[in-house]
Amino acid sequence: MYYDEYEQYQSFRSMDDLNEAVRQALYYYADKLNKTAVTVLKLLSRYSCKVIGVSWMKAATIAQLIDKSEKTARRALKTLEEVGIIMRVPTIREKGGRGYDICVIQSVVQAEMSSREESGNERESKAQKGSELKETAISNKLNNYVIDALDSSYTPDNVPDRFISACKPFFGANKIYELWRRVSIAYDKSGLDSSVDSVLDVVIRTFKTSVFAWKRGAIRKSFAGYYYGAIYRVLIQERRKEVAAESGAFGWLEKCT
Structure with missing residues (x-):
């Protein structure tokens, strides 16, 4: 495996940071992820330990591991990418042509989260429980924001x-x-x-x-x-x-x- 090449995509410093990002994603995007997308995200995180946050499983392998069709697996990956939880990077075969995609799990902290409106007692309670999680996430990723803001x-x-x-x-x-x-x-x-x-x-x-x-x-x-x-x-x-x-x-x- 080309571990040295994949290291450029490493998105987290530790497994704790990766696991925290997955928890954030599952919380903030619960209304946008179906059961299969959640299962695929958890699977990707388990297979992102060699280079933290990066997985290079083929869609066919993912489908086999979650006992779904390859089409369903690809649809789940597309959902995760569209939401912004993962980034897919295409590889090129040595003999030419497109190879498999590298899946990079992203940090999920967005400014729009603070303006999300909640209605009803149950949703208000959920927002209160998540307030500390939001503050922790913002604090943990502050350095990344500073780096990204450099001209x-x-x-x-x-x-x-x-x-x-x-x-x-x-x-x-x-x-x-x-x-x-x-x-x-x-x-x-x-x-x-x-x-x-x-x-x-x-x-x-x-x-x-x-x-x-x-x-x-x-x-x-x-x-x-x-x-x-x-x-x-x-x-x-x-x-x-x-x-x-x-x-x-x-x-x-x-x-x-």
């Missing part, structure tokens, strides 16, 4: 300035850094002989086309996951060009000997 000038020095300039109209430092990490992973997997700086124009052009797709509503999943898949495919094409150029050079040498 592009805080981006680490290992990220090229040109890449930062392309990204900063849309994202802050934390997101830009995350996107560059995915570029680095895609670059390493592509096997390119050229340096990453030499393909920076391609990297930025692919980012811009991904933003265009995002703004047109063509990206249903996470932007980072979409961009990773796009940049990996482009870098593989660049590697093929290298191989073709090398083959041409060797052919020319053979004719000269």
